[in-house]
Amino acid sequence: LIVTNEDKVRADIYQQEQQRKIALNNSVSVDDFLRDLKVVVKIGISDDLTITRIEQLLSKTNQFNLTTKRHSSADLIKITRDGGKVLWLSSADRYGDNGIVGVAILVETKHRTWLIESMLLSCRVIGRKIETVLLAEIVEILRGENADELYGQYIPSKKNHIVSDFYKQHNFKSTDKKNNFWKFNLKESNIIKPNYIEIVRND
Numbered sequence: 001l002i003v004t005n006e007d008k009v010r011a012d013i014y015q016q017e018q019q020r021k022i023a024l025n026n027s028v029s030v031d032d033f034l035r036d037l038k039v040v041v042k043i044g045i046s047d048d049l050t051i052t053r054i055e056q057l058l059s060k061t062n063q064f065n066l067t068t069k070r071h072s073s074a075d076l077i078k079i080t081r082d083g084g085k086v087l088w089l090s091s092a093d094r095y096g097d098n099g100i101v102g103v104a105i106l107v108e109t110k111h112r113t114w115l116i117e118s119m120l121l122s123c124r125v126i127g128r129k130i131e132t133v134l135l136a137e138i139v140e141i142l143r144g145e146n147a148d149e150l151y152g153q154y155i156p157s158k159k160n161h162i163v164s165d166f167y168k169q170h171n172f173k174s175t176d177k178k179n180n181f182w183k184f185n186l187k188e189s190n191i192i193k194p195n196y197i198e199i200v201r202n203d
Helices: 002-026 030-037 051-060 073-081 130-143
Strands: 040-045 085-093 096-110 113-121 149-153 173-176 181-185 198-202
Touching (some): 002 096, 040 130, 051 073, 051 085, 051 096, 073 096, 113 130, 130 149, 130 198
Parallel strands (some): 040 198, 113 149
Antiparallel strands (some): 096 113, 149 181, 173 181
16 A cells, blocks of 8 residues: 555656656746746655654765755754754645655754754756755755844765755855865855745744
């Protein structure tokens, strides 16, 4: 039964992706395609219902993964208990629901200074500006905590070169070239979100 259900979901996802490819080929531009997709992104905090999927993404996602750090459910619970934030992102569009496809782990390294310890996105949704939405939402969440600075790190791996310039592309400033650390001033800088993606906070 489990195999049958998994096969059905896999078939649905494949069919949805074929429809997206056809729509992209028929679009005047990538931006037109993205607008027509009617993407809805939902962002929430890890709980008993989502922690297994978060752990799965952390263990399997390699391409769009800024640090490729692996965490167990126990690790995630400890991060939360120690004051960190474990966020998930789900995505749906006119062709179907992709489910939870993104994860971000935030830790406070010192008073009002936070680090994106992990950030990743499933290859299913790469190239749809969803990564910009997730980063912009991280910024807004931390502003709500009265944070001043946000740091991110890129740790190169064999497969994640596509995100090597991610922080640079989003107005972060290099602070440690040797270790690939980047800084974002939460009081002065902004990240512009694409206006064709609807965002829902699952607080």
